[in-house]
Amino acid sequence: MADIDSGSERPVPRKRADARRNERALLDAAAAAFVTSGVDVPVRDIAVRAGVGVGTIYRHFPSRADLIVAVYRHQIEACAEAGPALLADSDTPHAALAQWIDLFVDFLVTKHGLAAALQSDDAAFQSLHAYFLDRLVPVCDQLLDAAVAAQEIRPDMDAYGLLRGVGNLCIGAGNDPRYDARRLVDLLVAGLRVR
Amino acid sequence: MADIDSGSERPVPRKRADARRNERALLDAAAAAFVTSGVDVPVRDIAVRAGVGVGTIYRHFPSRADLIVAVYRHQIEACAEAGPALLADSDTPHAALAQWIDLFVDFLVTKHGLAAALQSDDAAFQSLHAYFLDRLVPVCDQLLDAAVAAQEIRPDMDAYGLLRGVGNLCIGAGNDPRYDARRLVDLLVAGLRVR
DNA sequence: TCAACATACGGAACGGCGTTCCGGATGCCA
């Protein structure tokens, strides 16, 4: 989506230098703030870190959810692209599915508060929700289909439901040493197998 | 906890009539508001429903979490007490466990937003968290122990982790027809079985 | 180089939230 101006004419006349600088500063500041205080960190804190006013945040990112998406876009892309690769490399589709879900869990568990934000029905988080779904559901679907075709798992599980379940299980992981989200996800994936 | 004054002397001299009336009105109003708008309903709305000022809510319930606990206390108690009963009546401990978890899921799924509040790390919800845990973890532990003793499930699952997992899976159920929390919980419980 | 303009900035302001505070009202008991 970025840098479409590799073509001949220039319909989008490039943003001002300070705007580009601020956008970069905001992405860096937000990433750092998310690590320190979780994705629920107040917008004002991010603005202070970036040395910028709050208004500037909203010029670049329509809502806090879009900022979150922007910060994690690369990692989500990487996760999505790992799906077909795992399917090609693994011994069985079920192994690929398990490994891919592990990747997803790794991602969520290390982002304090992200899993909770993902399931929030707050309208402000709709774009976050939508981006994850658009990008990951098709990948998960492909893995599920392959495992079903190999008769490794029961055929009545949909990718959307599974991803939401895994996402839900990751909520609060990392806050509480007594709660091991990964083990529960493993249990869930184990329950998926044909008996 | 209520009505300790069945004894002889009366060290706690009974609350004023208007206070008792308001507490009852608040419980009723909160219950109705939770059904209509979920447990996240603004405190002011509950106050309006009860025909009372916001200050009155906080005199009776130290925080919104305590109001939630008060509203659902009876149902939580019922769920807790159903555990031993199911264990006595069911054919196998695993069946009892599955049925009990079903009860828990039934309870959570019908309380819009409760499951999310339960997992929130917000300090205001600590008493909610604590009450659920105090009351339900021992029951779940008993069911798990029995099922482990009968060699029906793997022995490495703790009651706290399981309850949190089930609670997490129930987040957002009821908002989204595409998400079937019960099915995922069933999968989780199925994954618990020894292979 | 400079003026003029589109673009972007900062932070005050807004509406909503949970919670606290306190002057005034009210039930209770002597």
Added chain:
DNA sequence: TGGCATCCGGAACGCCGTTCCGTATGTTGA
């Protein structure tokens, strides 16, 4: 009925995400 402990209502506080707008600044054409 008077006096007092108890309780009430709702304004006020601090924090939040988001919006708005007067001001500043990068850019561009002359």
